Amino acid sequence: NKYTTDDQPEIDILDIDNDSVRASQIEKIENVKLKRDQKKCKAALEKLHNAASSDSKNLLELAIDAARSRATVGEISSALEQSWGRFKASTSTNIGVFGSIYKKESRFLDITNQVESFLSENGRRPRILVCKLGQDGHDRGAKVISSAFADFGFDVDIAPMFQAPKEVVKQAIENDVHVIGISTQAAGHKTLIPDLMKCLNDLNVTNMIVVCGGNIPQKDHAHLHKAGVAAIFGPQNSIHDVASRVLKLIHRV
Numbered sequence: 001n002k003y004t005t006d007d008q009p010e011i012d013i014l015d016i017d018n019d020s021v022r023a024s025q026i027e028k029i030e031n032v033k034l035k036r037d038q039k040k041c042k043a044a045l046e047k048l049h050n051a052a053s054s055d056s057k058n059l060l061e062l063a064i065d066a067a068r069s070r071a072t073v074g075e076i077s078s079a080l081e082q083s084w085g086r087f088k089a090s091t092s093t094n095i096g097v098f099g100s101i102y103k104k105e106s107r108f109l110d111i112t113n114q115v116e117s118f119l120s121e122n123g124r125r126p127r128i129l130v131c132k133l134g135q136d137g138h139d140r141g142a143k144v145i146s147s148a149f150a151d152f153g154f155d156v157d158i159a160p161m162f163q164a165p166k167e168v169v170k171q172a173i174e175n176d177v178h179v180i181g182i183s184t185q186a187a188g189h190k191t192l193i194p195d196l197m198k199c200l201n202d203l204n205v206t207n208m209i210v211v212c213g214g215n216i217p218q219k220d221h222a223h224l225h226k227a228g229v230a231a232i233f234g235p236q237n238s239i240h241d242v243a244s245r246v247l248k249l250i251h252r253v
Contacts, residue, residue: 099151
């Protein structure tokens with residue numbers, strides 16, 4: 001943000017116990033499955049699947065019939081997915097947009113010079129995987145960060161949307177990145193980020209740092225740092241400062 005203030009009043013935020021909500025939802029779904037007529041539900045889902053494959057009947061009507069048979073939304077979606085497959089959105093960086101604005105400024109040049117020095121010393125550029133976790137679909141911030149870091153000279157990978165922590169860790173290891181950068185805008189940080197850190201620890205990954213940014217209440221920072229997050233950024237941090245801090249963290253590793 002161009003206009004910032006040192007006065008940061010504390011905002012009262014409703015704190016939801018994600019684990020408790022998830023456990024409650026799972027219990028409700030399990031109860032629905034226990035009490036329904038399994039044969040009737042299976043038959044309704046098969047009809048939906050067959051119709052999706054042949055494009056011969058009203059899918060909305062068949063989906064409603066499946067719901068009346070107490071099929072879950074996930075099961076209905078899966079029946080359709082088996083016929084159609086799952087859409088995979090392509091992700092890419094818009095190289096040159098950020099750099100065209102700041103390329104003559106000293107702070108931009110300072111970071112690009114640091115990146116080039118890193119390349120000379122290590123034989124490769126600093127590499128970051130920018131990702132979203134869970135059902136958080138607010139990806140604009142992640143795209144801005146990805147494009148800016150690419151203009152600084154980083155090698156940037158962007159994970160597909162709606163990834164589980166273990167899927168992100170798998171991609172990070174395969175791509176041999178220095179940094180996993182998590183963009184979080186939907187309050188899933190207290191559950192999903194610790195899960196990701198556990199995946200890294202279980203695989204004994206020690207040469208990779210994790211940073212995150214987005215809408216993260218100050219009161220949650222200690223929880224994330226305790227889980228192993230190296231740095232947390234918010235709207236008050238300029239992208240130049242974020243890149244500079246990330247470079248320093250990579251050097252420490």
